[in-house]
Amino acid sequence: MAPLLLLAGAVAVLSGSMVALQARANGRLAEQVGAFPAAGFSFFSGLAALSLLLVSGRFRARLARVPAAVRSGGLRWFHVLGGVAGGLLVSTQTYAVPMVGVAAFLVAVVGGQVVSSLVVDRQGWGPAPAQALSRARVLAAGIAVVGVALTATAGEAAGGTAPGAGLEGAVLPVAVAFTVGLLASLQFAFNGRVTRAAGVPTVTALINFAVGGATVALIGSVLAATGWLARPSGLDVPWWAWAGGLCGVVFITGAAWAVQHTGVLVFGLLAVTSQVGVGAALDLTNPAMSDRVDTQLVAGMALAVSGSALAGLAAARSARRRSVSRAAAG
Known part of the structure; x- marks a missing residue:
């Protein structure tokens, strides 16, 4: 059991790293082709990879369970739309990362997730029962918000060299990333319901990539019709800039396997920590972002990870209490 747990922990770290690598790859590609073309390529390349699973009759049977669950009322129609939040997240990657860097983007997204999880869990929108608000979880959300605020202005005093540096150039992209992070918890909740209906997470991943790509x-299309879509400036990008979609596939499949062996709490802590850590390392190797990795950004990262950890511990305590209550009632 111990070797399997260590392997699952390593996969959790790898999965979190994939999120940071995806953000860097998509951001680099966006610098040349524009934000939405880069986001579209990321989604449709991942969708193409996942579509290979359709050759399996067993996979197709699992996929057929989803529309059947919608027809029977086991799923609501909007539960299959979790990929909308994923599409917005990847689009925000391609917009925000070239301006503020990978680390600040990920901290903002994590902060939004921690805050929105309060509402999602309180309303019981996911597969788990509704959870009452607790002081610990509210405190965790507050800590995460402070971390986001610190990262939004990191590097300003040092004269950060990120394109568009300044109040609007730093705060606005972080605010957009935080807002999209608010939707991420809703996506996780809906995905949990779809996975429960299908029986395998790869079906959920395929549906997410299809909806997100759409x-x-x-x-x-709307931006192109209104003249707001930037024209590509060229395709002179390194090979790894095309790998964002595959990074997303690795994250989803790795997370689906690892969480079964580590539990949600341990997986979340390892993944979030590796996300922001790898994000900071990537920024340090990027001359346009290295000035933003200062003490203030590191403090913001630490607060975001602390908020996530506190929220996870509070959720674990709540789950243990519910388990004890059910055992006593039985």
Whole structure:
């Protein structure tokens, strides 16, 4: 059991790293082709990879369970739309990362997730029962928000060299990332319901990539029709800039396997820590972002991870109390 647990922990770290690598790859690609073309490529390349699973009759049977669950009322129609939040998240990657860096983007998203999880869990929108608000979880959300605020202005005093540096150039992208992070918890909740209906997380991943890709294509079409879509400036990008979609596939499949062996709490802590850590390392190797990795940004990262850890511990305590109550009632 111990070797399997260590392997699952390593996969959790790898999965979190994939989120940071995806953000860096998509951001680099966006610098050349524009935000929405880069987001679209990321989604549709991941969708193409996941579509290979359709050759399996067992996978197709699992996929058929989802529309059947919608027809029977086991799922609501909007539960399959979790990929909309994913589409917005990847689109925000391609917009925000070139301006503020990977680390600040990820801290903002994590902060939004911690805050929105209060509402999602309180309303019981996911597969788990509704959870009452606790002081610990509210405190965790507050800590995460402070971390986001610190990262939004990191590097300003040092004269950060990020494109568009300044109040609008730093705060606005972080605010957008935080807002999209608010939707991420809703996506996780809906995905949990779809996975429960399908029986395997790869079905949920395929549906997410399809819906997210459609979302990106719709927004991109509107921007193109109104003249707001930037034209590509070229395709002179390194090979790894095309790998954002595959990074997303690795994250989803790795997370689906690892969480079964580590539990949600341990997986979340390892993944979030590796996300922001790898994000900071990537920024340090990027000359346009290295000035932003200062003491203030590191403090913001630490607060975001602390808020996530406190929220996870509070959720674990709540789950133990519910388990004890059910055992006593039985």
